[in-house]
Amino acid sequence: MELSITGSSNKMSVSDVVFGREFNQDLVHQVVVAYRNAGRAGTKAQKTRAEVNGTTKKSKKQKGGGARHGALTAPIFVGGGVTFAAKPRSFDQKVNRKMYRAAMAAILSELNRQGRLQVVESFDVAETKTSGLVAKLKGFDLGRRPLIVTEDASEHLYLSARNLPYVEIRDVQGLDPVSLVGADSVLVTADAVKKIEEWLA
Incomplete structure (x- = not known):
């Protein structure tokens, strides 16, 4: 299948396994819950009458x-x-690697079907300025909670988004199911798409 590149007449050929997978709600729910549970401390302690x-x-x-x-x-x-x-x-729940990758591919495929996944050639800011990032985001229809995925998020980009409460910046290595599910739309660079394919295909 092919993905359109925003701001360009070019199209990008991608794997159906990653971006054309059937959505499995039960699998996605299981992986999202397991991911969130893995972040729980589980250190709450109270005393019984004997203690x-x-x-x-x-x-x-x-x-x-x-x-x-x-x-x-x-x-x-x-x-x-x-x-x-x-x-x-x-609170850990066992989720094997195959299930995790299948859930990630299912989420990305569903985002693509719903028109909430946009691919761009590149995305970065020249300096650490929140106003510069805000101005750049206005050129895209990303909704209130955008997720920006780049191959290797630069420090300028990360720091520029730090004061924007609903804007998330991730590199491919830091991508997770919770951030994908919680985003109104996802903006991905072409290089990041290739890296995601290598990871999930």
């Missing part, structure tokens, strides 16, 4: 004082333990 610092002596007489209670470390008391206390755990 709370306090005496386990019976707080009052069994009879004559209303409700019958034992230790003040019980979960019903302020300062007591937590009934189902959270403990450190790993």
Whole structure:
């Protein structure tokens, strides 16, 4: 298949495996959830009634004082333990390499079908200026949350986008399913497309 290059009459021949793949919602959902879970710390910890610092002596007489209670470390008391206390755990989910690459190709293919993927010959800024990047982005219809993918994101480009809250700059190596799914549209350079093909084909 071929991809049109924005601002040029040329077209780019690309692999159907990467940019013409059928969309698999279940696979994409699984990979996105696994990717996000891998970023979770899983360090939350609470104390059970056995771990709370306090005496386990019976707080009052069994009879004559209303409700019958034992230790003040019980979960019903302020300062007591937590009934189902959270403990450190790993949220990692196993996703093999073949599944991950298939999901990435499915997302890129769907973006292409929806007209949310634009290819350009090159994209960069000459100096670190946010205003310069904003002016350059006005020449493209990218929506509110654009993702710009280059073969090797320059420091000027990265720093220029740092103050723009909804603009993301990624190189091919840093591309991930969450950034692709969350973008209104994706602007990719021709060199980045070739590198993505080598990675996913």
